[in-house]
Amino acid sequence: MFGDCGLRIPFPRRRQPAAVDPEPELDPVLLVSGIGGSILNARNKKSGYLTRVWVRVFLANLEFKKNVWSLYNSDTGYTESVDPNVEILVPDDDYGLYAIDILDPAWWVKCLRVSDLYHFHDMIDMLIRCGYKKGTTLFGYGYDFRQSNRIDKTMDGLKAKLETAYKASGGKKVNIISHSMGGLLVRCFITLHHEVFAKYVNKWICIACPFQGAPGCINDSLLTGLQFVYGFESFFFVSRWTMHQLLVECPSIYEMLPNPEFKWKIQPVIKVWRKQSDKKDDSSVKLDVYDSSHCIALFEEALRNNEMKYNGKSVALPFNFSILKWASETRRILNEAQLPSSVSFYNIYGISLDSPYDVCYGSKQSPIGDLSEVCHTLPEYTYVDGDGTVPAESAKADGLPAVARVGIKASHRGLLCDKQVLELLKQWLGVTEKSTKSKLTSKVVDEFLHPDHQFGLQQNTKNIDSIQAVRCSS
Numbered sequence: 001m002f003g004d005c006g007l008r009i010p011f012p013r014r015r016q017p018a019a020v021d022p023e024p025e026l027d028p029v030l031l032v033s034g035i036g037g038s039i040l041n042a043r044n045k046k047s048g049y050l051t052r053v054w055v056r057v058f059l060a061n062l063e064f065k066k067n068v069w070s071l072y073n074s075d076t077g078y079t080e081s082v083d084p085n086v087e088i089l090v091p092d093d094d095y096g097l098y099a100i101d102i103l104d105p106a107w108w109v110k111c112l113r114v115s116d117l118y119h120f121h122d123m124i125d126m127l128i129r130c131g132y133k134k135g136t137t138l139f140g141y142g143y144d145f146r147q148s149n150r151i152d153k154t155m156d157g158l159k160a161k162l163e164t165a166y167k168a169s170g171g172k173k174v175n176i177i178s179h180s181m182g183g184l185l186v187r188c189f190i191t192l193h194h195e196v197f198a199k200y201v202n203k204w205i206c207i208a209c210p211f212q213g214a215p216g217c218i219n220d221s222l223l224t225g226l227q228f229v230y231g232f233e234s235f236f237f238v239s240r241w242t243m244h245q246l247l248v249e250c251p252s253i254y255e256m257l258p259n260p261e262f263k264w265k266i267q268p269v270i271k272v273w274r275k276q277s278d279k280k281d282d283s284s285v286k287l288d289v290y291d292s293s294h295c296i297a298l299f300e301e302a303l304r305n306n307e308m309k310y311n312g313k314s315v316a317l318p319f320n321f322s323i324l325k326w327a328s329e330t331r332r333i334l335n336e337a338q339l340p341s342s343v344s345f346y347n348i349y350g351i352s353l354d355s356p357y358d359v360c361y362g363s364k365q366s367p368i369g370d371l372s373e374v375c376h377t378l379p380e381y382t383y384v385d386g387d388g389t390v391p392a393e394s395a396k397a398d399g400l401p402a403v404a405r406v407g408i409k410a411s412h413r414g415l416l417c418d419k420q421v422l423e424l425l426k427q428w429l430g431v432t433e434k435s436t437k438s439k440l441t442s443k444v445v446d447e448f449l450h451p452d453h454q455f456g457l458q459q460n461t462k463n464i465d466s467i468q469a470v471r472c473s474s
Contacts, residue, residue: 026431027172027202028137028165029127031120032158033100034180034208035252036228038142042067043087053088055103055117064238064246069308070146071315072249074322078153079146079249082310090142095135096161097124099142122417123177123425130431139165145181148251150188150330158189162200173202175429179416180390181252183209188330190337198340205346205428208387208415211334212394213258215268216356219295220379221247222254222319223270223302223361244375245308248317254327258394260292261335265393267291270298273362275369285367296324302374339400346428349395350387350415351407357391358382387412404428 040054042063053067067086070079081088091099098105101124104117120140132138141161143154165174178186183206190197210218217226225244228237247253258268270290290298299319306317339345360380362368368377386392389412396405410418426432 025172026130026132026137026169027175027429028139028169029132029175029177029429030161030165031097031100031123031138031140032176032178032182032186033120033140033142033145034178034182035145035256037100037103037119037179037182038090038145039099039103039105040068040144041089041091042081043089045085045087050089052104060238061242064242065308065310068146069246069310070249072251072320072323074326077148077151077251077326079251082315088144088146090144092142094140095138096140096142097134097138098140100140118417119413120179120416123422126422126426126433129433130426130429131434132431136168137165139168141182143185145252146246146250148326148330149181149185149255150192150333151251154185155189155192158185159193159196162196166200174200175203175205176201177205177207177425178209179207180209180412181256183207183211184255184334187211187334187337190339191333194338194340198342201340201343203344203346203428204339205348205425206398207348207421208350208390208395208412209347209398210256210390210394211396211398212262212264213256214356214390214394215258215292216359216381216383216391217389218253218256218258219268219270220356220359220381222257222299223359223374224377224379241376245306245317248303248306249320249323251323251326251330254320254323255330255334257327258292259331259335261331262394262397269358270295271358271360272298272371272374273360273364273367275367285364287364298371298374301371303372305372306375337400344403345398345400346424347396347398347400347402347405348415348421348424349392349405349407350390350410350412351385351392352409353386353388353411354383355386355388355391356381357384387415 036054038054039052041050042053043050051063051067053063056063067081067083068088069082071082072079093099094101097120100120102117102121103119124138127138128134139161141158143157147154162174166172176186186204186206220226221244225240225242226247227240227243258264268291272288272290274286274288276284276286296319303317303319307314308317309315358381360382361374361377363380368374384391384393386395387410392407396407398405406424408415408418408420410421415421
């Protein structure tokens with residue numbers, strides 16, 4: 001009708017959207033966990049039933065003994081479950097991030113936000129707020145941390161992850177962020193797959209790596225076990241003695257013994273107060289001292305009667321010389337690592353916390369009789385500076401041309417969520433946070449596993465406003 005009378009109604013022009021700077025294309029990031037830092041599932045080969053065995057709290061000791069206790073196969077180099085019907089698997093859900101995010105992803109852990117179980121969670125959240133996207137620019141690598149750091153399955157898995165991240169991001173080189181023993185795994189990869197590493201990796205940021213070993217913790221782990229949780233919660237978690245029977249058969253533990261070729265400021269030692277006779281005077285007590293070149297004799301003697309009970313049978317678990325031989329070759333591979341000139345390396349390590357160094361068993365008043373008693377004796381430590389687990393001297397002795405080495409006052413696992421560490425990561429990755437809102441980074445409930453309540457590793461995650469940085473020219 002309006003056309004007939006000659007009216008023209010001017011329609012408003014559409015406004016052109018304001019020019020927006022395109023989001024910078026991010027290089028992909030791959031997070032690599034360390035010892036105890038990946039969810040482990042036990043799969044029954046007959047039924048296919050899956051249950052999470054690391055980390056859990058309800059019936060933890062029973063499930064651990066039933067599913068995780070293992071024996072080293074010197075023919076294959078793999079640690080294999082005592083029960084041949086059990087297979088240990090690491091879930092690869094969420095592009096590998098699920099296994100290293102929250103170590104117990106049960107609903108109650110998330111509702112209560114039990115921070116002790118939050119592993120890479122805060123870092124994953126931060127990276128997502130910076131624009132990283134799962135499966136495109138953000139990936140995780142969890143693995144069976146009982147195994148050797150250079151075993152084929154682990155090396156092949158890391159290679160596959162690097163290739164996946166490289167291709168998913170459109171051919172961009174990968175930035176690796178490793179924690180703890182994950183740094184040794186990456187270092188082995190550099191030696192064994194040097195060309196692959198140079199092809200796919202842009203930057204390697206290493207956090208809390210025991211480059212030259214963790215003397216106090218590892219020496220004691222082989223003799224008495226390892227305790228992750230203290231206080232009331234320890235009654236529900238895997239016991240120190242149960243862990244011991246696993247660790248005696250774990251190549252990864254032997255590979256973190258103190259490097260005998262490293263020139264320590266003071267050599268780490270193991271001390272044992274020995275009873276020389278049945279007399280009760282001071283002359284009948286002697287202090288034996290074992291350095292890294294002589295402690296093998298102590299391990300052999302102390303563990304000669306060690307055994308575990310499985311299905312009513314006794315299984316001998318002495319010090320494993322086959323694993324030691326394998327670990328010695330791993331140490332040679334670690335020592336030979338040469339960083340490709342195209343890769344930038346950064347090292348973050350913990351400082352200002354007492355870290356076990358020398359270990360002492362018995363005392364002048366209560367000496368050890370037979371050395372096998374050591375395995376049932378709680379140690380006394382001599383401490384040095386570090387992150388509470390790894391001495392700073394070991395963690396910063398990477399022997400690589402570093403862009404930066406930074407010491408931060410935080411615990412071994414606390415470094416993963418320390419605010420200063422997260423700020424350094426953003427700086428070195430060249431990114432900023434675009435959102436302050438939290439996003440879900442894990443499954444809401446662990447749906448396909450056993451629903452029992454579980455518990456995880458204890459950590460001290462206090463953030464202290466103290467930072468010590470040393471810039472190093474390459």
